[in-house]
Amino acid sequence: MVLIAKLRDALSVAERDPELVRSQLEAFGHQVPLLYFILLVNTAAVAIMHVNCAPAWLSIYFPAALCALCVVRCIRWWQCRHRVLTDNQAVPELRKLTWLAGLFAIAFSSWSLLLFPYGTAYEQTQVAFYMATTVVGCVFCLMHLRAAAMLLLSIVILSFSTFLVFTGYPVFIAMAVDMTLVGVALAFIIQLYCRTFADVVHAQRELQASQQKTQRLSDDNFRLASIDSLTDLPNRRSFFASLRALSEQALSSGNGFNVGLIDLDGFKQVNDIYGHASGDLVLQEVGSRLLSLAEPGIFFARLGGDEFGVLAQHQLANETLVELGERICGVLSQPYRVAGNIAELSGTIGWAAFPEAGTTMAQVFERADTALYVGKESRRGTPVIFSTEHETRIRRSSLVTQELRHADLESELFLEFQPIHDVLAQRTIGLEALGRWHNARLGAVRPEEFIRIAERTELILRITEVLLHKALDEVARWPPELYLSFNLSAIDICTSARARRLIDIVMASGVPPHRVSFEITETAVTRDFEQARCSLTVIKKAGCRVSLDDFGTGYSSLSYVHRLPFDTIKIDRSFMTDVDSNSASKKIVKSVLDLCRNLGLECVVEGLETASQVEVVKALGARAMQGYLFSRPMRASAVAEYLHTTRGQDYAVQTLS
Structure with a gap:
């Protein structure tokens, strides 16, 4: 039973492994010309030697038909040599080839056995030699197709060896035994080779699978490296x-x-x-x-x-x-x-x-x-x-950036001051420090131009320190009732350490912290709200005041005003241009003034240029005002004279130096 099972396995097709079958057929395809060459040459040689001693149908027509069949199959192979078989096609194709090998084995064996009795012992020996050499050659050509090779070997060896034994001649009996032993050896060789071939195919398959898996992982990694995981857009x-x-x-x-x-x-x-x-x-x-x-x-x-x-x-x-x-x-x-x-x-x-x-x-x-x-x-x-206009701006920006990097900030930076006026008390209550820069090559550079570039390059940190030192030096000469309003950028409050540095400068100047009010815009606050809150809290705890500048121009939320430690809100100048003629502007200003009153905050109205504007906002409840109507920004040296000529002051101007 075990032998029968092994024989059945040897003659079976690997139906469950179509990839192996495809590989077997592909390898066999390279041996097809050699297979038919062996059959044609050997058959022709035997037929020619028997023309004079065997009937024509057996020495000419039968072998001619066999050779014609070989030629037809060879032409068929040539036409289909580039065909790629699918999994569904491979197994039926191998089965067909196996049965075809069996039919060829029967046909050529039958012809040889029918031809054997004719001629002398030499012709008979040639037929036996023909069968032995042809079967060995064909088996090696069919080596990749185990079932076909085993079927062919079994048919030829069994039929011809049995025939030779029954001739009764010792020489032919010895040849039969020899052919049988060689056939068994060939069967073992076929089995071993096919097993090795299958192992190679399986190893290649595993290697390909591993490579495909690696490629998939590589593709996945590439996708992860190239796609933004949040939006699914390329990154x-x-x-x-x-x-x-x-x-x-x-x-x-x-x-x-x-x-x-x-x-x-x-x-x-x-x-x-x-x-x-x-x-x-x-x-x-x-x-x-x-x-x-x-x-x-x-x-x-x-x-x-x-x-x-x-x-x-x-x-x-x-x-x-x-x-x-x-x-x-x-x-x-x-x-x-x-x-x-x-x-x-x-x-x-x-x-x-x-x-x-x-x-x-x-x-x-x-x-x-x-x-x-x-x-x-x-x-x-x-x-x-x-556009080219932007190109000009780029060149200008590059030039300003270059000059700002190499500027002597201590000598080139200076301040102008604009008074903040209390219209009820008719006196100046503070002055806002405005940074200015005059460069030897560029001349006077607009503040909005160089401040923007300084913020982008973080030179603003150095500029803030230089200007704060200069401003505090001036405050020390002012009457004690006046306070300084000093502008900060978002970079200046980007860390708590920066805020503490500002406090250290104030403390080192000798100016009381309550006389210093740091202004910050809504845009700077919203850049990093939590950090801004921490930094402004540090400033507030040190005793300095905090003002929200340009209120109403950014993406402000009332929650900012409530959650941040502001002392003052400054209403932006953009609302003042038509406050005396536009009811909407008037309502906005009124709302902000009421908000400040309810929250206990001071309010400064900026950008006042006409007496009618002053009268309107004063009627709405405003008290602290700032604008060209009261004074344009002035150099530090002009502050003393301005205060001296402002007659509504409650303090002695002569204390100014």
Whole structure:
């Protein structure tokens, strides 16, 4: 039973392993020409030697038919040699070849046995030799097809050995025994070879599977490295890789493309008011909205935080670019549902064209960033295309940055002071220090220009210290009733250590801390609310006063006023231009004044230029005012004379030095 099972296994096809079957057929395909060459040559040689001693049908027609069958099969192989078999086709094909090998074995064995009795002992010996050599050659050609090789070997050896034994001649009996032993040896060789071949195929399969798994892991890692996990957009790395590829392609082809940078307006407030989890939901929604706008040639990515990038792979006309930008801005400006509330955001886009705006990847990206900055400054929620005007601004900014880095700040920086007036007491109660810079090469540089650059390069830290020292030196000469109002930037309160440094400067000056009021804008507060609260609390605890400047111009929330340690709120000058003629402006000012009164805060109204404006805001309840009507900013040396000529003072001006 064991022998029968082994024989059945040897003659079976590996149906459960179609990949192995395909490999067997592929390997056998290389041996087909040799197989038929052996059959044709050996058959022809035997047939020719028996032409004169055997009947024509046996020496000519029968072998001719067999040779023709071999030629037909060889032509068929040639026509199908490049065919790729599927798993479903491989097993039936191998079965067909196995049965075909059996039929060939029967046909050629039958012909040999019928031919054997004819001729002399020499011709008979040739037939026996033909069968022995042919079966060995064919078995080696069929080595990869175990079932076919075993079937062929069994048919030929059993039939011919049995025939030779029954001839009764000792020589033929010896040949039969020899053929049988060689056949058994060949069977073992076939079994061993096929097992080795299968092991090799399985090893290759495992190697391929391992490589595929490694490739999948590599692809997954690449995806994780290239896709932003929060928004499912390509990330910064992927964006710059695409930008680099586009740049190289454009340089070689002479074509252009467009780079866009998108920044969300008001996203910081979402994080501060509703928390970072809600902010993440907003970013996910932004990613989804941008993906809905993606189309062939338009590539969106998240660069970090609330900044996104877009690549238009074919250069677009300015009109088309503006239209695309407006569509993006329109989608981003739609309301967002956050924590059961509705958040209103917008998106600003800066566009730059390659190669018009820049001939390198870095240049075109910087130009898009410049256009974005221009949009954030004055055209929020709209697309801005980089232009020569922006180029001039870049050159100017670069020049100012260079000069500011190498400036002698101690000698080039100076202060001007603008009085803060109490209209009820008819006296000056304080002065705001305003930083000024005069450079030998640039001349007088506008404060909004060099302060913006200083904040971007963090030179503002040094500038703040220099100006604070100069301001405190002047305060020491003022009457003790006057206080100093000094402006801080967001960088100045970015850490508690910076806030403590400011306090140390105040303490070292000898000026009482209560005479110093530090002003901070709404924008600076909302940049990092928690850190701003910590820093301002440090300043407040040291005895200094804290003022919220430009109230009403940023993305202010009443919760900021309630949660931060402010002493004073300054109403921005933009509300004063028509306060005497616009009822809406009047109501806003009235609301802020009432808010300050209810919270126990002082209120300073900025930007007053006419007597009618003063009368209106005074009637609304304002007391502390500031503007050109009272005095333009003056140099430190002019403060004493200004106070001397202001007759409503309650203190002795002669104490001024």
